[in-house]
Amino acid sequence: MLGFSSKIHKVGVLLIATFAAGCASVVPTYVPPERSGNSVVTVALNRGGVAYYANGEDCTDPKIFAPEHNPMLRADRSLVVPANKRIALNSIFVSGLSSCHVIVSMKLRPDTHYLLTGKMESEQCKVSVTDASNPASPISENIEFKQMVWGWDTCNPITEKKWFQ
Numbered sequence: 001m002l003g004f005s006s007k008i009h010k011v012g013v014l015l016i017a018t019f020a021a022g023c024a025s026v027v028p029t030y031v032p033p034e035r036s037g038n039s040v041v042t043v044a045l046n047r048g049g050v051a052y053y054a055n056g057e058d059c060t061d062p063k064i065f066a067p068e069h070n071p072m073l074r075a076d077r078s079l080v081v082p083a084n085k086r087i088a089l090n091s092i093f094v095s096g097l098s099s100c101h102v103i104v105s106m107k108l109r110p111d112t113h114y115l116l117t118g119k120m121e122s123e124q125c126k127v128s129v130t131d132a133s134n135p136a137s138p139i140s141e142n143i144e145f146k147q148m149v150w151g152w153d154t155c156n157p158i159t160e161k162k163w164f165q
């Protein structure tokens with residue numbers, strides 16, 4: 001299983017809430033493509049949420065979810081995303097005053113169902129992407145883990161192999 005771990009950064013929850021509220025007023029809303037011919041990602045994160053970037057190369061063009069499209073509010077936790085286009089999902093975990101995030105940049109195959117799993121354990125966040133029809137099957141083609149550049153406006157690939165499981 002291709003996965004990623006990140007050290008937790010201590011951040012005030014108030015700061016995160018303020019940032020999110022400010023972004024909501026200027027960031028366009030995500031409009032999912034039709035399900036046919038595209039990919040589905042089921043989001044299974046504990047204590048967290050997910051942010052979407054339409055440009056997975058450098059994490060630009062962020063989108064916010066309307067409640068009906070937010071995978072964390074949907075019963076099936078599914079998110080329809082464009083196939084054959086690099087997008088990024090930022091898995092965000094919050095526990096008390098601790099938080100961390102892991103960015104997965106993906107170019108997904110059409111008509112394929114993926115599973116994005118993640119959890120926050122003590123001092124680390126762990127995220128992996130698998131084929132939903134076989135969760136033990138590793139997905140490594142067209143998957144990159146990235147980190148945000150200071151200022152949260154772009155991301156770069158992670159080059160330190162110590163972070164990968």
